[in-house]
Amino acid sequence: xxxxxxxxxxxxxxxxxxxxxxxxxxxxxxxxxxxxxxxxxxxxxxxxxxxxxxxxxxxxxxxxxxxxxxxxxxxxxxxxxxxxxxxxxxxxxxxxxxxxxxxxxxxxxxxxxxxxxxxxxxxxxxxxxxxxxxxxxxxxxxx
Numbered sequence: 077x078x079x080x081x082x083x084x085x086x087x088x089x090x091x092x093x094x095x096x097x098x099x100x101x102x103x104x105x106x107x108x109x110x111x112x113x114x115x116x117x118x119x120x121x122x123x124x125x126x127x128x129x130x131x132x133x134x135x136x137x138x139x140x141x142x143x144x145x146x147x148x149x150x151x152x153x154x155x156x157x158x159x160x161x162x163x164x165x166x167x168x169x170x171x172x173x174x175x176x177x178x179x180x181x182x183x184x185x186x187x188x189x190x191x192x193x194x195x196x197x198x199x200x201x202x203x204x205x206x207x208x209x210x211x212x213x214x215x216x217x218x219x
Contacts (some may be wrong), residue, residue, distance in 0.1 A: 149155045
């Protein structure tokens with residue numbers, strides 16, 4: 077539904093001459109190329125659709141019709157190593173995740189969850205309230 081709603085209300089948000097965003101988005105006068113995109117011929121605007129349909133049909137052709145040829149390419153050792161080299165993205169994402177992301181996530185887990193949420197909030201929040209009630213109840217029961 078978001079695609080259809082975006083198609084219907086596109087002119088409200090980003091249409092030519094709309095004042096929906098008022099002054100929140102500022103464009104310099106030299107960046108007026110977006111105006112030329114509004115008045116392009118219709119077939120220029122359909123180029124992404126044509127390439128998407130072509131890519132879909134090409135991938136279906138490769139996976140269903142020319143499947144035996146892809147198996148021959150995979151059985152070739154040079155092509156297999158080339159494919160794995162390109163498919164693994166040269167392991168940059170693995171190095172990035174191991175060096176930065178996992179360390180950052182674990183440190184924030186220790187800081188925010190263990191120290192702040194389970195430490196300070198529980199100590200000064202419900203846990204201290206329960207301890208206070210238990211202490212007061214034992215004092216009142218001794219009377």
